[in-house]
Amino acid sequence: MSSQEDGGISRRAGEEPDTDHPSRVLVLRWLDWPVVSESELSSDVQAWEPVVAAVEALVPSVQVLAAGAVALSSRGPSRYYGGDEALAGLVSSEAERAAGVKGCWVGIADGFFAAHLAAGGLEEDPRGSEGGVRIIPAGKTRRWLGPLPLKLLGRGYEDLVDLLNRLGIRTFSELASLPGADVLARFGSQGIAAHRLAQGLDDFLLQARTPPPDLSVSCEMDPPEARMDAVGFAVKSLSDGLLARLRSAGVVLVAVTIEAHTDQGDRSLRRWRHEEAFDASALAERARWQIDGWLSKREGKTAASGSPVSEGVAGPWTPLELGYAPGVVLVKITPEEVRPASGRQLDLWGAPSGRDLRASRSIARVQAILGPEEVKAVGFGEGRGLDEQYQRVSWGAPKTKRSSLPWPGRLARPSPALIHLPRLEAELLDDQGMPVCVDGAGLLDRSPAFVVFSGDAPRPLVGWAGPWPIEERWWSDGGQRRQARMQVVVGGGDAHLLSRESARWWLEATYA
Amino acid sequence: MDASGVAATAPVLSGDTVLSPALEGLVSKGANKLGGFRAGSSSVLAIASPLGELFPEGGIPKGTFVGVTAAAGGLSVALTLAGEVTKSRGWVAVCGLASLGLAAAEELGVDLERLVMVPSPGSRWADVMAALIDGFDMVLASPGSSVSREVARRLAARARQRGSVVVLMDPSEWPESPDLVVTVLACNWEGLEGGYGCLGGRRMDIRLAGRRARGRSFRRTLWLPASPSRFGSDV
Numbered sequence: 001m002s003s004q005e006d007g008g009i010s011r012r013a014g015e016e017p018d019t020d021h022p023s024r025v026l027v028l029r030w031l032d033w034p035v036v037s038e039s040e041l042s043s044d045v046q047a048w049e050p051v052v053a054a055v056e057a058l059v060p061s062v063q064v065l066a067a068g069a070v071a072l073s074s075r076g077p078s079r080y081y082g083g084d085e086a087l088a089g090l091v092s093s094e095a096e097r098a099a100g101v102k103g104c105w106v107g108i109a110d111g112f113f114a115a116h117l118a119a120g121g122l123e124e125d126p127r128g129s130e131g132g133v134r135i136i137p138a139g140k141t142r143r144w145l146g147p148l149p150l151k152l153l154g155r156g157y158e159d160l161v162d163l164l165n166r167l168g169i170r171t172f173s174e175l176a177s178l179p180g181a182d183v184l185a186r187f188g189s190q191g192i193a194a195h196r197l198a199q200g201l202d203d204f205l206l207q208a209r210t211p212p213p214d215l216s217v218s219c220e221m222d223p224p225e226a227r228m229d230a231v232g233f234a235v236k237s238l239s240d241g242l243l244a245r246l247r248s249a250g251v252v253l254v255a256v257t258i259e260a261h262t263d264q265g266d267r268s269l270r271r272w273r274h275e276e277a278f279d280a281s282a283l284a285e286r287a288r289w290q291i292d293g294w295l296s297k298r299e300g301k302t303a304a305s306g307s308p309v310s311e312g313v314a315g316p317w318t319p320l321e322l323g324y325a326p327g328v329v330l331v332k333i334t335p336e337e338v339r340p341a342s343g344r345q346l347d348l349w350g351a352p353s354g355r356d357l358r359a360s361r362s363i364a365r366v367q368a369i370l371g372p373e374e375v376k377a378v379g380f381g382e383g384r385g386l387d388e389q390y391q392r393v394s395w396g397a398p399k400t401k402r403s404s405l406p407w408p409g410r411l412a413r414p415s416p417a418l419i420h421l422p423r424l425e426a427e428l429l430d431d432q433g434m435p436v437c438v439d440g441a442g443l444l445d446r447s448p449a450f451v452v453f454s455g456d457a458p459r460p461l462v463g464w465a466g467p468w469p470i471e472e473r474w475w476s477d478g479g480q481r482r483q484a485r486m487q488v489v490v491g492g493g494d495a496h497l498l499s500r501e502s503a504r505w506w507l508e509a510t511y512a
Numbered sequence: 513m514d515a516s517g518v519a520a521t522a523p524v525l526s527g528d529t530v531l532s533p534a535l536e537g538l539v540s541k542g543a544n545k546l547g548g549f550r551a552g553s554s555s556v557l558a559i560a561s562p563l564g565e566l567f568p569e570g571g572i573p574k575g576t577f578v579g580v581t582a583a584a585g586g587l588s589v590a591l592t593l594a595g596e597v598t599k600s601r602g603w604v605a606v607c608g609l610a611s612l613g614l615a616a617a618e619e620l621g622v623d624l625e626r627l628v629m630v631p632s633p634g635s636r637w638a639d640v641m642a643a644l645i646d647g648f649d650m651v652l653a654s655p656g657s658s659v660s661r662e663v664a665r666r667l668a669a670r671a672r673q674r675g676s677v678v679v680l681m682d683p684s685e686w687p688e689s690p691d692l693v694v695t696v697l698a699c700n701w702e703g704l705e706g707g708y709g710c711l712g713g714r715r716m717d718i719r720l721a722g723r724r725a726r727g728r729s730f731r732r733t734l735w736l737p738a739s740p741s742r743f744g745s746d747v
Contacts, residue, residue, distance in 0.1 A: 355601065355602060355603060355649065356603070358603075358646070358647040358648075359603040359605075359628070359647045359648055360647075361646075361647055362605070362643055362644055362646050362647020362648060363628060363647070365643035365646070365647070366630055366640050366643045366644065369636055369639050369640060369643065370630070370632075370633065370634075370636060370640065374630060374631075374632060374633075375628060375629070375630055376628070376629040376630070376631060377627070377628060377629070378614055378624040378625075378627055378629075386613070386615075387613055387614055387615055389615065390614035390615060390618075390624075392614075392629060392631070395628065412710060413619055414616065414619055414711060414712075414713075415613055415615035415616040415619055416613050416616055417587045417588050417591060417612070417613045417616040417617070417620075418587060418611050418612070418613060419611050419612075419613045420611060421610075421611060447706075447707070462701075462704075463701065463704030463705060463706065463709075464704060464706070464707060465703075465704045465705070465707060465708055465709050465710050465711075487704060487710060487711050488704075489701045489704055489711075492584065492699075493584045493585070493698065493699030493700060493701065493714070494583070494584055494699075495701050495704075495711055495714070509613065511585075511588075511701075511711065511714075512582070512583075512584075512585065512586065512587040512588065
């Protein structure tokens with residue numbers, strides 16, 4: 001949205017005309033949205049997604065900034081919704097609803113820098129769940145910035161601000177009143193950038209969040225192609241073309257949707273995500289395996305009846321009610337998520353090894369057969385339960401960091417190799433056959449001699465220890481948990497972990 | 513694999529001579545026949561002692577099917593083998609075995625960054641196994657329901673070709689007898705008395721037998737674990 005579209009700026013008599021007039025920008029943010037590191041940015045973006053989607057429903061092109069903020073060009077939407085105040089109120093209520101959290105700040109001003117400051121950036125703005133709206137009328141940005149202290153320039157300008165303060169220049173108006181040429185000569189390019197901001201001029205350009213739809217590539221095959229190697233060639237050239245276009249736009253591909261149609265009207269649609277970024281062969285392989293796995297599944301092929309799926313579809317088909325094999329008529333690849341290309345340089349030891357690549361291809365293969373959620377990696381969680389510190393997360397999904405909390409009451413090493421989920425029923429008996437219970441003091445009322453696992457005959461115990469009580473969340477009304485654990489060894493060498501909860505014994509795990 | 517997606521079974525010669533896995537496997541086997549190609553070569557998955565002393569070649573020959581009895585400590589032995597693979601920067605896949613304890617895996621030496629799990633392959637067990645054998649150095653699996661002899665043979669051939677070791681928990685239902693069979697004969701836990709203490713370590717009597725063991729059987733008695741995540745030999 002450039003100022004030329006507007007056909008002029010309204011000026012009141014006596015006001016200094018601006019030579020440039022940056023477009024009106026609206027910035028929406030939460031002040032205490034947690035700041036995350038680069039490696040965790042993807043999960044942060046995912047959490048931010050519903051908010052952005054809610055704002056995008058109101059306004060066409062939204063830019064996602066890191067650390068919980070969005071920016072958008074506000075001139076057009078403001079006219080559409082009947083003014084800046086109406087737009088700000090609408091956007092903030094929608095965003096708060098989508099996020100489920102109140103307290104967002106909205107700032108509207110000329111240029112991104114001022115709008116960002118207006119959205120809760122001043123020192124006296126209250127943090128926490130209050131939020132607010134601040135609208136700087138058009139043309140008044142420089143005047144508004146005037147009395148504000150220079151340290152609001154923020155990160156990257158600290159040294160310059162320090163120097164200016166020591167020279168006695170403390171506010172934006174003082175900086176703006178200096179001649180530009182002198183500022184450039186004395187303080188360099190950083191100084192002149194700050195000078196321009198102080199004058200209310202802003203070069204920041206807003207860019208759309210999603211790639212424009214015509215970046216999707218597709219390939220039609222006429223006559224329909226049933227051979228996988230031909231489909232594979234087509235897919236490879238599609239991927240090459242797409243990635244070249246994205247590369248020239250300075251972005252790399254992170255998530256993509258691959259779609260395929262057959263001449264029977266069936267459609268296979270799957271969204272793929274890469275941990276780092278797709279290269280042409282990775283993209284082509286996923287497309288090939290998706291189509292391959294989909295076509296062979298449709299035919300009801302299993303490895304027991306025909307050749308293994310990896311050999312491709314070139315092989316004897318078992319046509320069903322048709323007289324011929326279905327062919328692929330369309331393959332379409334649509335970029336879903338891109339990221340600026342950072343031009344990472346892989347050093348000799350950082351490049352993935354041949355084994356790593358083999359494994360990741362294999363993983364993509366299995367994902368094509370079963371679906372992306374069926375392949376799991378190990379993530380980390382919190383808790384003192386048996387395996388609560390470990391989680392199974394989908395391969396490629398962002399992982400949490402390992403817990404550094406002590407969690408007293410955790411089961412000591414060695415840990416059991418088999419964890420029964422759901423846990424199985426058990427019974428603990430003494431040598432008379434009477435059931436053993438745990439009393440209120442956490443002690444057994446009898447000496448255990450036999451253990452019974454659901455339905456089996458009683459097995460004699462060779463050793464036992466415990467019970468070790470755990471009481472969790474005693475303060476909460478619904479979330480209390482009282483449990484006592486025991487280790488037992490049965491004749492034959494098997495060791496098991498039992499627990500007593502809700503007046504029953506359970507088999508939690510086996511030391512297999 | 514070349515770009516067309518057809519698995520490369522013919523050797524691909526480019527600037528450097530790159531042999532397909534089939535040829536590579538042949539070369540190693542030939543060298544073995546010449547007598548005593550020691551562990552540390554690319555034909556054997558090295559296992560550190562003391563468990564490694566159970567294997568005549570100092571490790572598991574690549575491409576073999578290893579069956580491990582599921583009872584009384586077998587899973588821990590399998591996890592220790594997997595740990596050895598991840599230590600040498602290899603990759604391990606687990607197919608099935610949804611109740612696997614990850615804390616135990618880590619304590620036994622598995623690098624969890626190099627562990628991939630497919631807990632519910634369902635009816636596509638054989639396809640998933642084929643895909644995993646292609647890419648992973650070791651696949652730890654519990655057999656899917658009623659696998660036919662044909663499928664078992666095909667998977668064994670694939671493993672031999674790719675040089676991947678498949679560890680099958682509870683091979684009693686497997687139609688083909690595995691190349692190596694690891695059986696835990698006896699297992700004694702230490703640390704629990706009548707009512708006090710806690711599980712510390714166990715002494716396991718392990719036997720290795722099978723076709724690839726050249727008709728002999730090997731036995732070792734080992735501590736697992738003597739102290740957390742360490743094998744100690746019973747000398």
